[in-house]
Amino acid sequence: GAGVSQTPSNKVTEKGKYVELRCDPISGHTALYWYRQSLGQGPEFLIYFQGTGAADDSGLPNDRFFAVRPEGSVSTLKIQRTERGDSAVYLCASSPLVGTDTQYFGPGTRLTVL
């Protein structure tokens, strides 16, 4: 079956612009996670959804970051007034349930803020 997909694969934008990153999870997976990997670091947790609601958004760095999952499937990560420090690979993962289930990752979106 289809895995987790993310679009776009690459996004180059200018400082101050707004961007949206999309994640299509594996069909039927209840939990959806966003992570961010900056250069030289491991992926860092941003937010996770259980169904339509954000169950934990403690990893969002500030209020410029926001994510939605309105129908419990596709999720969009939104970044306002982008800064150069937002440049990173943004990873999405999904799992059947929250907890010890394997998290299946997409290929990521590489965001570059000039």
Added chain:
Amino acid sequence: ILNVEQSPQSLHVQEGDSTNFTCSFPSSNFYALHWYRWETAKSPEALFVMTLNGDEKKKGRISATLNTKEGYSYLYIKGSQPEDSATYLCASLLGYSTLTFGKGTMLLVSP
């Protein structure tokens, strides 16, 4: 240990060599330890999810062990092949929902 730490940072071996990496994690409030393999331009691929102290798991030439009391896991690759070249990430499930990752071990296997 407060964070998930991996060593070595990078490793370069010859085809046929066996190798191993270490992952250290906080032993308190432990739920699970995940290993992933991440090849350039691809999705991170799940290798193992380990939950019990003393767990040993195997997938082909790759195996892993877990010690939750002292907070470490080893990943072993027997007879490395060039296609094993990738970054190997470990992550501890903290708070029963979110993964805390190490920085990874970058493995390069030369023919």
